[in-house]
Amino acid sequence: MTDDDIQTEERPETDESSYLLEKKTVAAILYAVDIGDAAQLTALMEPLHAADIADLLEQINTYDRRRLIALYGHEFDGDILSELDESIREEVIGLLTPAVLADAVRELDSDDVVDLLEDLDEPQQEAILGALEEPDRVAVAQALSYPDYSAGRLMQREVVAAPEHWTVGDAIDYLRSHDGLPDQFYHVVLVDPRMHPVGNVTLGKIMRSRRDVKLGDITEEIFKVIPVDQYEGDVAYAFNQYHLISAPVVDENGRLVGQITIDDAMAVLDEEHEEDILRLAGVSDESSLSDTIIEAAKGRATWLFVNLLTAILASFVIENFADAIDQLVALAVLMPIVASMGGNAGTQTMTVAVRSLATRDLTAQNALRVVWREVAVGAINGALFGLIMAGVTAVWFGVPMLAAVIGLAMLFTQVAAALGGIVIPMALDRAKIDPALASGPFVTTVTDVVGFFAFLGLATVVLL
Amino acid sequence: MTDDDIQTEERPETDESSYLLEKKTVAAILYAVDIGDAAQLTALMEPLHAADIADLLEQINTYDRRRLIALYGHEFDGDILSELDESIREEVIGLLTPAVLADAVRELDSDDVVDLLEDLDEPQQEAILGALEEPDRVAVAQALSYPDYSAGRLMQREVVAAPEHWTVGDAIDYLRSHDGLPDQFYHVVLVDPRMHPVGNVTLGKIMRSRRDVKLGDITEEIFKVIPVDQYEGDVAYAFNQYHLISAPVVDENGRLVGQITIDDAMAVLDEEHEEDILRLAGVSDESSLSDTIIEAAKGRATWLFVNLLTAILASFVIENFADAIDQLVALAVLMPIVASMGGNAGTQTMTVAVRSLATRDLTAQNALRVVWREVAVGAINGALFGLIMAGVTAVWFGVPMLAAVIGLAMLFTQVAAALGGIVIPMALDRAKIDPALASGPFVTTVTDVVGFFAFLGLATVVLL
Known part of the structure; x- marks a missing residue:
């Protein structure tokens, strides 16, 4: 045995229970499904994160899954669909009523809807697109016009941009008075008059700086611009290599069209690894434990x-x-x-x-x-x-x-x-x-x- | 062949040149080394990111590496050491003069110094610890007291915390008047009087909210607290599973001691994958291309x-x-x-x-x-x-x-x-x-x- 074994012993023990669904919780949920107690089921599911509910749905068998969704279906969270493994996503979407599906999808950000649609069949795609409101539908259709596995599919269109000549004070006044800001953002992207990104300023830096400081003077040292047709694996590589938190995405003319954040890049990195490890062993990289x-x-x-x-x-x-x-x-x-x-x-x-x-x-x-x-x-x-x-x-x-x-x-x-x-x-x-x-x-x-x-x-x- | 092959064809082509060091650049750098032109070498290296310089050092042979460092060594960036593969880090550190090493290390954040020290021999560890100023040395020694591969090794001690009863206005005034804020931060951690973290508020939310809004009312829906002795693989899992951007780290009494940000979690996820893929093939997971x-x-x-x-x-x-x-x-x-x-x-x-x-x-x-x-x-x-x-x-x-x-x-x-x-x-x-x-x-x-x-x-x- 090698030195590595010894190191393995020294590591803190993996505390599997820390993030795993408790066996007890799963048993209680399945019991609620068995006796058809919708109120109890909702109470048990309520504290769970969408990612954990998705894991639960993946781990139980088809019969239990069908009954659980029938009982819980009237309040199905869109995030659960996003988190579900592709192998059972189609099945689950098929089990939802059109009204529930429409509600679920409308809550999602446009990049999550794109992610959802990519792997669905035409009729299911149309059903979901039909459920969206007009501006969202346009945004999603636009995203789908970019190649599979490209930065364009991965990015969110919502991005906070500011003219390069602005000061910290201008930015603060704008941010504090403006309504349509995205839920999550970490940088303000500086753009020139042609909407070409020229730098990133973190919110933290804006907070710490005097109002008269020019944004152009406090940009991040590392600044990478992602072409909209770049392969997502290259995007993930850039985030990992340069420790990026978010990066602006530009079209073929270099104009700002969106941004990618590190959490999406991390998910891509994870998928790329999964693909490599399964392909090396000669297993189809689309395979998952919930395959038939x-x-x-x-x-x-x-x-x-x-x-x-x-x-x-x-x-x-x-x-x-x-x-x-x-x-x-x-x-x-x-x-x-x-x-x-x-x-x-x-x-x-x-x-x-x-x-x-x-x-x-x-x-x-x-x-x-x-x-x-x-x-x-x-x-x-x-x-x-x-x-x-x-x-x-x-x-x-x-x-x-x-x-x-x-x-x-x-x-x-x-x-x-x-x-x-x-x-x-x-x-x-x-x-x-x-x-x-x-x-x-x-x-x-x-x-x-x-x-x-x-x-x-x-x-x-x-x-x- | 399976469906996967067809998908491979459809993907945007990997544009390898986009982030790779240009072959021309490498050739020019090696030429500058050959003719001993320090000014030219510095000019060529100047625009490169530390991660790329580290890659360059890994890719050239030992002889070129030694000559390059001798010529460039008087201005060696600490970040390059952080980015270097462990297999040649020791060699490179050995090539630097004590003064250059001390300068390089002093620029680094304490969590990066910890990462650097972990894999070094005792004498090199001492040399680096000796180069640090007193407060940094204490911080690094403290971090090294946590188990290998634990959250405590991974975290940064710098974290912006606020009492849970504060309003948005309180937070803004504090952030704008306070000097010692970390370089990069994305959340304000709310703590109760015993310093137990109770919630995360993003800077974006603070920017967008009225001054009289209570911070406790605009916390993130997802909030996970990381125990300081948790295995780093579990930390990475939590970030990936729950799409965390940063998470507070607590000691055994539940008191806030630091925070982990997603870029560090992403690096761990990458290492864990590397380990799995190499171990499955029966290759020591410490191996790298720069091994002898x-x-x-x-x-x-x-x-x-x-x-x-x-x-x-x-x-x-x-x-x-x-x-x-x-x-x-x-x-x-x-x-x-x-x-x-x-x-x-x-x-x-x-x-x-x-x-x-x-x-x-x-x-x-x-x-x-x-x-x-x-x-x-x-x-x-x-x-x-x-x-x-x-x-x-x-x-x-x-x-x-x-x-x-x-x-x-x-x-x-x-x-x-x-x-x-x-x-x-x-x-x-x-x-x-x-x-x-x-x-x-x-x-x-x-x-x-x-x-x-x-x-x-x-x-x-x-x-x-």
Whole structure:
């Protein structure tokens, strides 16, 4: 075990109860549903945050979900819909009456409505758009005109802007007299006469400064402007890299059209990670625990099918050496070890590569050095485990040449695994294909084919 | 390929250049280093953000790094140290002269100094503590007295608090007359006479409200108080779940001691993800691209060693069926397919389980249903791929009973993989062991052993 295990012990224990729904609360809610007690149900749900209610709905089964919503449905909070996992959002929306749905949606900010609409079918989209008042409908339709996963979809249109020549006093008077300010805002965006953003001033700075100070003199040091068509993953990266709290969004002419705040960027970062981790394991990144059995099975079958082809390819390699195995059955006993160790080393390197590409630590700048490092690491661990396995084989089978063969084959396979594990994700990334999604099958093919070929081929040459 | 691929195509293209250091800039900087032109170097570095300079230092090699710092070192920004990856932070600190280091550290907020100190050796810690002025040194020492990875390490002590009975006018007068306000703050925390936080008021709300409005009447709906010893991962979860922007931190008596802001929570969320993704692949979660070859090799060897034991165990199973393989070499050709498909299905289920445990979607509430679902998914895909493989085998080897054996063995292995993939992470989690770190070896053992045993055992019984 590594040093990390020790660190794990030292960490404060995760207090799971701190934010989890209490089991007791869930049981009481389900009991209220069972006996059909709407008043009791409402009383129990009342103190829960929308995000927790959404979690509750995700965790109970379809039958309970249907009954709960029927009993509670006349006062369904729009925020619950926003927080719901996409996999059951459609189901839940289908269970609400049009009147309840309209009420729920009307409370939401326009960016939340956009988020809600994106994943729905046409008829449900129309139902929700129809429930909105005219200005909101226009705002939502406008947002939907931006590409999927773009800053335009993520931003809120409400933003507090001020001319760059204003003083602190001007800003305070404006803010204190103006009615239509957004619910949450942290910065005033300074704009030039063409509505191009030129700086951000925090409310805290405005509060602390004398009335005659120019806003232009107290802007934040860090100021990043987000193009409206920028990919949301890049937006999240910028927030995380530069510790932004909010950033103005501009159209293709550089004019201010909205802003993005860090809480939305954090949600995107979380989704991107989820996508990477699931894709690396060959699970559809749309999958969730509330998927049905059939959906879940389909979400995994693609990768299993690709893996089946890879495995059959590797078996063809083995078949070519059937005579060798016939003569020395120890080869069949040992060959999975070579392939398995190669597969694991390949996955290690590939994961580091995919992660480094995602965090932009792996760039054209250091690519060659990183490839060289990975190959060297593969050679070191290949030599180490090749030696260990040669020792094990010598003791186990008592055939020194077989020991030499497996040791060499392992070294060779580990180096190939390292090379495949780093070069394949980099090549896919350059070809604009998500390396998290597509690297696995290629790397596995390399490690399996090289592993079996190296071991069985060497054995044929040396031993038979 | 799945629907996801199509979605990938539709996404706005990642504009890598938008936040990446321009290759030209890096080349110009390295040229300035080469010719020893300090003025030119300073001019080139001047417009760069500390996070970008840190990335630059991580991406160039040790030799260039040393020369760059020697040339630039007399004006080294403390923020660069904060942004540097831990793996080279120690090296860079070692390159700075004591005077430059002292200057750099003195500019930092106390929470950033704490973050810096955590990963340093004793002598470097002392050097930095010695450079601080007395009040800062006390603040940092206090923070270091909280457990590693706790809210206390993460928080900043600077927080703007107001008595709960104050009005908007009181708050504005206080904020506008008070000198020691933190650089960045977004909320005023309301406290009762015992300094227990009772609510958050955003600066925006204060700006918009009449002077006679009571602060207690315009608090945020969502208000979460963070215990000072809470695990930082739980803090990040709370920020993400409840869309918090900042939250007060309290000591064991419930008294306000500091606050955590969302940008720090976002950084923790990012680290937690990095940890999960690397641990799942069996890579030390301390690893980074700037590790030396030896460090990187060590960071992967633990897992490879565990995997070697697993693979040898699986080989013992094969050895028991050496006679069967001797009689029918097709068994050796086909057996890796059964094990490989089991391993992949196990990894899929395990990844979903680890991720669901991390996001708290998998709870005692829905555990039984999720286990059942995973087993059903395993049975469906096992039946599907068992049938496909039976067909392939029938055509390939022309032995119908061998086709039946591999089909059944695959069904059996896929179900076992699903069961292992879901139950093992849940059991580890209940035993307070990180499932991302420890599930892999157990799941691989299950799928390898069951895969070889089911296939070779069935073959022995049915065919020989």
